Amino acid sequence: MERTEDHVLGLIERVKSKPLRFRDEQITMAHGAGGKATLTLIEGLLAPAFGIDELADAAAVGELAVTTDSFVVRPIRFPGGSIGELAVNGTVNDLAVSGARPLALTLSLVLEEGLSADELRAEVEAIARAAEAAGVRIVAGDTKVVERGRCDSMYVTTTGIGRLDPRAQLSPSSLRPGDRILVSGPVGEHGTAIMLARGEFELDAAIESDTKPLWPAVDALLDAAGDSLRCVRDATRGGVASVLNELARASGVAIVVREAQVPVHPAVAGACEILGIDPMYVANEGTLVAFAAPEAADDALAALRSVAGCEAAAEIGEVKTEPPGMVLVETGFGGRRVMDMLVGDPLPRIC
Amino acid sequence: MERTEDHVLGLIERVKSKPLRFRDEQITMAHGAGGKATLTLIEGLLAPAFGIDELADAAAVGELAVTTDSFVVRPIRFPGGSIGELAVNGTVNDLAVSGARPLALTLSLVLEEGLSADELRAEVEAIARAAEAAGVRIVAGDTKVVERGRCDSMYVTTTGIGRLDPRAQLSPSSLRPGDRILVSGPVGEHGTAIMLARGEFELDAAIESDTKPLWPAVDALLDAAGDSLRCVRDATRGGVASVLNELARASGVAIVVREAQVPVHPAVAGACEILGIDPMYVANEGTLVAFAAPEAADDALAALRSVAGCEAAAEIGEVKTEPPGMVLVETGFGGRRVMDMLVGDPLPRIC
Numbered sequence: 177m178e179r180t181e182d183h184v185l186g187l188i189e190r191v192k193s194k195p196l197r198f199r200d201e202q203i204t205m206a207h208g209a210g211g212k213a214t215l216t217l218i219e220g221l222l223a224p225a226f227g228i229d230e231l232a233d234a235a236a237v238g239e240l241a242v243t244t245d246s247f248v249v250r251p252i253r254f255p256g257g258s259i260g261e262l263a264v265n266g267t268v269n270d271l272a273v274s275g276a277r278p279l280a281l282t283l284s285l286v287l288e289e290g291l292s293a294d295e296l297r298a299e300v301e302a303i304a305r306a307a308e309a310a311g312v313r314i315v316a317g318d319t320k321v322v323e324r325g326r327c328d329s330m331y332v333t334t335t336g337i338g339r340l341d342p343r344a345q346l347s348p349s350s351l352r353p354g355d356r357i358l359v360s361g362p363v364g365e366h367g368t369a370i371m372l373a374r375g376e377f378e379l380d381a382a383i384e385s386d387t388k389p390l391w392p393a394v395d396a397l398l399d400a401a402g403d404s405l406r407c408v409r410d411a412t413r414g415g416v417a418s419v420l421n422e423l424a425r426a427s428g429v430a431i432v433v434r435e436a437q438v439p440v441h442p443a444v445a446g447a448c449e450i451l452g453i454d455p456m457y458v459a460n461e462g463t464l465v466a467f468a469a470p471e472a473a474d475d476a477l478a479a480l481r482s483v484a485g486c487e488a489a490a491e492i493g494e495v496k497t498e499p500p501g502m503v504l505v506e507t508g509f510g511g512r513r514v515m516d517m518l519v520g521d522p523l524p525r526i527c
Numbered sequence: 528m529e530r531t532e533d534h535v536l537g538l539i540e541r542v543k544s545k546p547l548r549f550r551d552e553q554i555t556m557a558h559g560a561g562g563k564a565t566l567t568l569i570e571g572l573l574a575p576a577f578g579i580d581e582l583a584d585a586a587a588v589g590e591l592a593v594t595t596d597s598f599v600v601r602p603i604r605f606p607g608g609s610i611g612e613l614a615v616n617g618t619v620n621d622l623a624v625s626g627a628r629p630l631a632l633t634l635s636l637v638l639e640e641g642l643s644a645d646e647l648r649a650e651v652e653a654i655a656r657a658a659e660a661a662g663v664r665i666v667a668g669d670t671k672v673v674e675r676g677r678c679d680s681m682y683v684t685t686t687g688i689g690r691l692d693p694r695a696q697l698s699p700s701s702l703r704p705g706d707r708i709l710v711s712g713p714v715g716e717h718g719t720a721i722m723l724a725r726g727e728f729e730l731d732a733a734i735e736s737d738t739k740p741l742w743p744a745v746d747a748l749l750d751a752a753g754d755s756l757r758c759v760r761d762a763t764r765g766g767v768a769s770v771l772n773e774l775a776r777a778s779g780v781a782i783v784v785r786e787a788q789v790p791v792h793p794a795v796a797g798a799c800e801i802l803g804i805d806p807m808y809v810a811n812e813g814t815l816v817a818f819a820a821p822e823a824a825d826d827a828l829a830a831l832r833s834v835a836g837c838e839a840a841a842e843i844g845e846v847k848t849e850p851p852g853m854v855l856v857e858t859g860f861g862g863r864r865v866m867d868m869l870v871g872d873p874l875p876r877i878c
Binding site for chain 2: 283287
């Protein structure tokens, strides 16, 4: 992921001028990882076919916001949560970061033949509890069953409907030089918890998924910063690094992250170092990145820290002018490197 | 599926008084078939967990109707359609039969690693074409990828949002004795086309899926019958027989079907006879069942026949008082038999 700045400058023209094209001959795990291949699939195939312009987390239908997500996480239960809880929080969070108060969810289950009733019951209960905690109703649903082996216990698709909050003037293309970048908590916990839960590594650390609903955090940010809040994203697949790259591209700005200021739980930092992964690329399921105009940034950060579960919120960087479309990291030693888009899929099926 | 009337009478008290309970130890293909096991899963587990009362095709959120469906049809292409087209029509039809004009869809794809880009592109194009034909926009989406073998090419989940039509006063519990029962076209084509497309039977017949959007048919029915239109259903999984059983239960009425009046394409009738299946239990993807008050039934039928694709619409039976919760068939020979809820899954993964 490290590149020289010469290489960076060579990329700028491409980044600014050309949308990504989908040229692959077949689907790989990387197309589901939330990085460059996913963006290629979306920008190069799906968005043009459906006439969708802006790659936001939710779309407006009248005064409502709508978003959808499928969940295929493996294993379905892990420290700190389960697929059902994730399916609720992931979707209400896409609404929240779009500035919409979550109202209702639909739920569609693809179940594997042979799934035990107890496992299904546990997830149905997890969904009901998470929906209650997030203040949303489950209003419609569907269930399909496929033969043993044609699914992995269950896949869950939720669609969220929320009401756009009049305080919110959020857009991925609204970032301006000088804007401050906040994260609502330590990064990388969800993806690391999943990797460890699979038991493929001889590594035992007490790391739990950060899965939680984020509307209270967005609500607090909107109260504190109003229309000085430029954009909010939940840093799921591809982690904080992917969010920053998407927004740098969408706004045509540079983003500089001060590595030393990014909160990372020591156990996550240790596990990621052993696994050879940068926690900035690891998925979160209850952590947002917010961009605020400079005059509102301190109030926004204070508001965020007052929300339960966001006490460790931090300012981690700033929006700059050059080089547009790029994300740079200032290391603790004063060096700079490019934090590029995620390539490949180091952490498959984490959500 | 045949039962004596003695047996019927013995069932009545149970049907009227007790909701179905989910007692199975594991999920079987039957839970996805749209018959009794599916109803058990919904009534016995999902609906109580989420506090959902009425088993309608779509739920109201303010003035909007919302519905969701996952599609796992195998093979993904078949005579007359494909999974992408089905995913659009199936969901807009759930809105339509709820009396809501379809406005927007969300789309979530679970893709199998190794799926060819050409197959994906073909389905994306099919989705775009079907959405245009149905007059809906695709407003949001998601893509996940799972390892080879953990899916079957692709599973597609669509959620539909529509605007409730003020003319519509539809409810599954509104059926009254004397109401007439209409179908919008020949029954059993979709499921039969899928079974033949699998090539598991040495049977070659020119049968195409009936997949198509049904809002024009519902619109015509509402124009002709207004609030004399009691309820409309698209007869998907479990076919017309399952719709009739659900509504007989929901309204506490009996339903009598005159078998000789049910339109069935001769090739479908022939194929079903060889396969040993009753076409009344076979899925349709562009055929509705409508219940109209007696005074409005003739106008409703005439209106339905004027809609392109519904020229073969027919009146097939009537709502009665006794025995409540049951569906009876009058055969061409003057006999009567019970048309019970579907048990098991004779036609897996047809949508």
